[in-house]
Amino acid sequence: MRTKFIFSLLMAMALIIMSCSDGEGRSAEGTGTLSVQLTDAPFPTELVAEANVTVYKVEARLVDGDDSDDMNDDSSSNDDSTDDDSSDDSSDDDSSPYITLMEEEMDVNLLELTNGLTQQLAEIDVPAGSYDLIRVYVKGVNVVLTDGTVYDLKVPSGDASGIKVFVEPAITVVGGLSADLLLDFDVSRSFVAKGNMDTAAGLNGFNFKPVIKASNMSTAGTLSGNVSTVEEETSVALEGTQISVFAADTLNTTSFTDVDGNYAVLGLEAGMYEVVAELEGYITSDTLDVQIDAANVTTQHFVLEVDPDATDDSTDTTEGGN
Numbered sequence: 545m546r547t548k549f550i551f552s553l554l555m556a557m558a559l560i561i562m563s564c565s566d567g568e569g570r571s572a573e574g575t576g577t578l579s580v581q582l583t584d585a586p587f588p589t590e591l592v593a594e595a596n597v598t599v600y601k602v603e604a605r606l607v608d609g610d611d612s613d614d615m616n617d618d619s620s621s622n623d624d625s626t627d628d629d630s631s632d633d634s635s636d637d638d639s640s641p642y643i644t645l646m647e648e649e650m651d652v653n654l655l656e657l658t659n660g661l662t663q664q665l666a667e668i669d670v671p672a673g674s675y676d677l678i679r680v681y682v683k684g685v686n687v688v689l690t691d692g693t694v695y696d697l698k699v700p701s702g703d704a705s706g707i708k709v710f711v712e713p714a715i716t717v718v719g720g721l722s723a724d725l726l727l728d729f730d731v732s733r734s735f736v737a738k739g740n741m742d743t744a745a746g747l748n749g750f751n752f753k754p755v756i757k758a759s760n761m762s763t764a765g766t767l768s769g770n771v772s773t774v775e776e777e778t779s780v781a782l783e784g785t786q787i788s789v790f791a792a793d794t795l796n797t798t799s800f801t802d803v804d805g806n807y808a809v810l811g812l813e814a815g816m817y818e819v820v821a822e823l824e825g826y827i828t829s830d831t832l833d834v835q836i837d838a839a840n841v842t843t844q845h846f847v848l849e850v851d852p853d854a855t856d857d858s859t860d861t862t863e864g865g866n
Contacts, residue, residue: 679706781805
């Protein structure tokens with residue numbers, strides 16, 4: 545359980561339209577501010593000290609806006625995340641539907657961004673309209689183990705045409721309103737360990753196969769809370785507790801508590817979920833039904849009890865060694 549390779553790269557985008565509409569009541573000439581932030585969830589292994597990524601460019605594809613109605617019919621028809629030349633128009637071309645949001649190198653150790661902490665990537669005015677695709681350009685991806693071993697990873701396409709993240713349905717920027725987009729970088733599926741993850745000596749490296757999911761924060765919410773136990777009538781925070789979130793009996797995502805016992809899971813689509821808290825040496829919590837509401841934070845705390853069987857096993861082992 546503790547060796548699961550899971551954390552998330554999160555980019556929150558706030559698109560706020562501030563300009564006025566034209567005489568026909570349209571917002572064709574409107575622009576808004578696009579803010580891009582970066583975060584990730586805890587990394588559940590003691591073998592890894594750093595997970596580094598250099599993001600050097602971020603683009604968004606406008607499919608329904610000022611002058612994009614006629615030029616995006618072909619490019620918006622691509623429904624999967626594979627790389628094809630037809631959708632890779634240069635953002636420097638006046639006819640390109642892509643808008644550059646950020647174009648500078650930013651080095652990030654993803655393990656320093658946990659439980660809702662973010663790092664801003666970009667803040668820029670963008671035209672009003674609908675955006676159905678984000679391209680994230682990355683390089684310098686590596687994993688550093690606690691023993692100092694560094695594994696430099698090859699980026700299959702992110703350094704050439706960008707990692708494509710489709711937004712379905714497209715997120716729409718409306719004049720005077722805001723729209724937030726969350727990009728969830730699933731490292732459990734993106735960083736594939738080679739060899740035995742139980743020891744650093746058993747690892748042979750990693751393959752990088754980026755998987756990123758987009759969530760519209762106007763229809764998604766956040767789950768947060770605290771996990772503790774009671775020792776001598778005093779509440780004690782439990783660091784490293786795994787929080788598992790299930791949707792329709794299928795694991796949706798996981799998170800881990802920080803040193804203060806706090807956790808946060810962002811980008812959950814509105815709906816009902818089942819949540820479980822578990823930590824070695826403690827009795828796993830009951831499975832709780834939790835309702836996630838759009839654009840809101842749902843709070844769910846857990847209080848775990850010490851597992852007496854785990855205590856007995858420890859005692860027996862100690863006595864046997866005397």
